[in-house]
Amino acid sequence: xxxxxxxxxFDNLAKKIQADAGRDFALVGIHTGGVWLAERLHQALxxxxxxxxxxxxxxxxxxxxxxxxxxxxxxxxxxxxEGAHILLVDDVLQxxxxxxxxxxxxFDYGRPASISFAALVDRGGRELPITPQYTGITLELPADKMxxxxxxxxxxxxxxxxxxxxxx
Amino acid sequence: xxxxxxxxxxxxxxxxxxxxxxxxxxxxxxxxxxAESFVGxxxxxxxxxxxxxxxxxxxxxxEPSTRTRTTFEIAAKRLSADVxxxxxxxxxxxxxxxxxxxxxxxxxxxxxxxxxxxxQSGAAHLIAKHVQPDIHVINAGDGSHAHPxxxxxxxxxxxxYKSDFRNLRVAIIGDILHSRVARSQIHALTTLGVPEVRVIxxxxxxxxxxxxxxxxxxxxxxxxxxxxxxxMMLRLQNERMKGANLPSPExxxxxxxxxxxxxxxxxxxxxVMHPGPMNRGVEIDSEVAxxxxxxxxxxxxxxxxxxxAVMSILAGNQV
Numbered sequence: 001x002x003x004x005x006x007x008x009x010f011d012n013l014a015k016k017i018q019a020d021a022g023r024d025f026a027l028v029g030i031h032t033g034g035v036w037l038a039e040r041l042h043q044a045l046x047x048x049x050x051x052x053x054x055x056x057x058x059x060x061x062x063x064x065x066x067x068x069x070x071x072x073x074x075x076x077x078x079x080x081x082e083g084a085h086i087l088l089v090d091d092v093l094q095x096x097x098x099x100x101x102x103x104x105x106x107f108d109y110g111r112p113a114s115i116s117f118a119a120l121v122d123r124g125g126r127e128l129p130i131t132p133q134y135t136g137i138t139l140e141l142p143a144d145k146m147x148x149x150x151x152x153x154x155x156x157x158x159x160x161x162x163x164x165x166x167x168x
Numbered sequence: 169x170x171x172x173x174x175x176x177x178x179x180x181x182x183x184x185x186x187x188x189x190x191x192x193x194x195x196x197x198x199x200x201x202x203a204e205s206f207v208g209x210x211x212x213x214x215x216x217x218x219x220x221x222x223x224x225x226x227x228x229x230x231e232p233s234t235r236t237r238t239t240f241e242i243a244a245k246r247l248s249a250d251v252x253x254x255x256x257x258x259x260x261x262x263x264x265x266x267x268x269x270x271x272x273x274x275x276x277x278x279x280x281x282x283x284x285x286x287x288q289s290g291a292a293h294l295i296a297k298h299v300q301p302d303i304h305v306i307n308a309g310d311g312s313h314a315h316p317x318x319x320x321x322x323x324x325x326x327x328x329y330k331s332d333f334r335n336l337r338v339a340i341i342g343d344i345l346h347s348r349v350a351r352s353q354i355h356a357l358t359t360l361g362v363p364e365v366r367v368i369x370x371x372x373x374x375x376x377x378x379x380x381x382x383x384x385x386x387x388x389x390x391x392x393x394x395x396x397x398x399x400m401m402l403r404l405q406n407e408r409m410k411g412a413n414l415p416s417p418e419x420x421x422x423x424x425x426x427x428x429x430x431x432x433x434x435x436x437x438x439x440v441m442h443p444g445p446m447n448r449g450v451e452i453d454s455e456v457a458x459x460x461x462x463x464x465x466x467x468x469x470x471x472x473x474x475x476x477a478v479m480s481i482l483a484g485n486q487v
Binding site: 055057058059063064066067068072073074075076104105108109110 | 202204205207208209212213214216217218219480481483484485
């Protein structure tokens, strides 16, 4: 199937956030794809607050099933979460469980004034009451397919589709 | 039948941590890498993550130990597990209950993990063989056999300060004979590719045929410390003094106590480690223990992250 252009999706997402730039968000990207996007948004929006990154592996709800296999990258939140307006950034939104984990982790750093959420792709299939405030594109995909964002050596973003049974 | 390592399942996945002996480098490095990400957690305001929420971890200490037990307790609590400390030295066993009966009773209370310290070598192995497959066992020191989490936190500390294991000369100094720490360190160091591991001790404090572990033996600090990058001191246990092993603490300090003068024989950027508790003025001089080259307190801090890593890896490796 024809996958959408990730760069166009990003431009669309950035425009939507810019158009709504009533306040200065502190950006937090979720590893790994969300961090690439947050870095790009940080430049595009000229955000003053330093960029934060989260690896939600320690907060996931499927630890009992899948364990701790991949290497977990340290989360870094280089600003005061207490009272901050935070914009969480992730690449692919499906069940909403990653965002639930990310919100929980953020609260372990302090009590933010607000958390908004930007997703590059909303592919449906929600299992939790999570809705993004900003979306690059929406996409219908069969449940057994995994959509992954990749970042080329030149920094160019692209989508890749896998069967869930054999990732990568 | 293949004699499988009792710590690994048939797929080579870690189920118990009993000893560093026989564990592949990939398993050791996975623990060190995971610990790296837990260091970040221990530096936050809220030093707690929900990974082991609802899990019950029993600290079974058949031998008194405040420090090690506390570090396991802190690690488990930072992972949000429920921790139960059983000081069995003064309870069940003194009433005549056998080790396995104690374990059966605790398993019936739905334990998920046992952290075991015992004066007998092999106690943790025995428990690991006996428990249901969904229960994990961590050896927190058995007799003079093994103390794997101490060795792993030492490896973590070395990697933090010295980066590449394959380029190091490491000396372990002191009572090798009675030390479970030394045995676990030697196995971890050789597995991780340290090309030269030395042991420095008087003959009376070295096990027979220690060379078979792949170490070089020295009895003299001046020779043994030449070109050394990492000095791993061992605690000299007072009770050994009373036996025939050593004439006196003063005599030991004179020949093997780490003074600034002896330390200057090693490389200038060498680091000094000690598993604690230290005997100042016996195996180590205060000036060295508190000096610039000492990484003894960072070892304690990293110990929490390493134990968090071991617990979460084991808990995540379900059968």
